[in-house]
Amino acid sequence: MIRVENLVKVYSTGAIRVEALRRLNLEVGRGEFVAIMGPSGSGKSTLMHILGCLDTPTSGRYFLDGEDVSQMEGNDLAAIRNRKIGFIFQSFNLLPRLTAVDNVELPLLYRGLPARERRRRAEALLEKLGLGDRLHHRPAELSGGQQQRVAIARALAGDPPLILADEPTGNLDSHSGLEVMQTLLEVHASGHTVVLITHDASVAAQAERIVRLRDGLAEEGQKEKGEGK
Numbered sequence: 001m002i003r004v005e006n007l008v009k010v011y012s013t014g015a016i017r018v019e020a021l022r023r024l025n026l027e028v029g030r031g032e033f034v035a036i037m038g039p040s041g042s043g044k045s046t047l048m049h050i051l052g053c054l055d056t057p058t059s060g061r062y063f064l065d066g067e068d069v070s071q072m073e074g075n076d077l078a079a080i081r082n083r084k085i086g087f088i089f090q091s092f093n094l095l096p097r098l099t100a101v102d103n104v105e106l107p108l109l110y111r112g113l114p115a116r117e118r119r120r121r122a123e124a125l126l127e128k129l130g131l132g133d134r135l136h137h138r139p140a141e142l143s144g145g146q147q148q149r150v151a152i153a154r155a156l157a158g159d160p161p162l163i164l165a166d167e168p169t170g171n172l173d174s175h176s177g178l179e180v181m182q183t184l185l186e187v188h189a190s191g192h193t194v195v196l197i198t199h200d201a202s203v204a205a206q207a208e209r210i211v212r213l214r215d216g217l218a219e220e221g222q223k224e225k226g227e228g229k
Ligand SMILES: Nc1ncnc2c1ncn2[C@@H]1O[C@H](COP(=O)(O)OP(=O)(O)OP(=O)(O)O)[C@@H](O)[C@H]1O
Pocket: 011, 012, 013, 018, 019, 020, 038, 039, 040, 041, 042, 043, 044, 045, 046, 047
């Protein structure tokens, strides 16, 4: 699903040059569930932005679902992003004025689906995630865990093969965090590739594989005995 070769990202701010990624290599197979861990400043968000087609590398190549996207820009990149990737953020990023079902419909709007089909799909997803009785609530009328499940439904709405989650449990208490992880495990079980950034070792342990970033390089971490399922 993902193949990254010699990925370099350099940020230049005035005279200061930061190599956030230094010839990083990474492969994620179709249907895998991978957690990315690493200390602050190790390049996690930088990598996530490139994997999510929100930013482009300074050099190196990125193949997403077989397509070389490292040279793509602007509208082409946006089109790939819309088709291939669903995002889940730490702070949910739901639109506050829209109801749960309207938030979930949003990605389908951009695809030009008829209104009835959009509504049907959004309702079915929310029902599947246990929010059938919260369809017409606005984000402020939902708990954090419920908001994150709405965000997961939105990420799934266009049925993208890849789900990218950046600290999805970071703003949740441990109980809601567990529920959200359970939902992500179900998303994975239904065939999606999931890449998750987390600081939390107990969250990472639920993934099939842990990749540790250090100074812009990836180390394949073997899961320790007793870690995860
Ligand atoms: N837009 C930018 N301009 C300049 N330097 C940047 C920019 N974004 C990140 N950096 C630098 O690149 C390095 C990697 O940053 P990045 O945000 O990817 O780290 P991170 O692993 O996500 O850290 P955290 O766990 O704190 O979120 C850091 O040294 C940071 O200062």
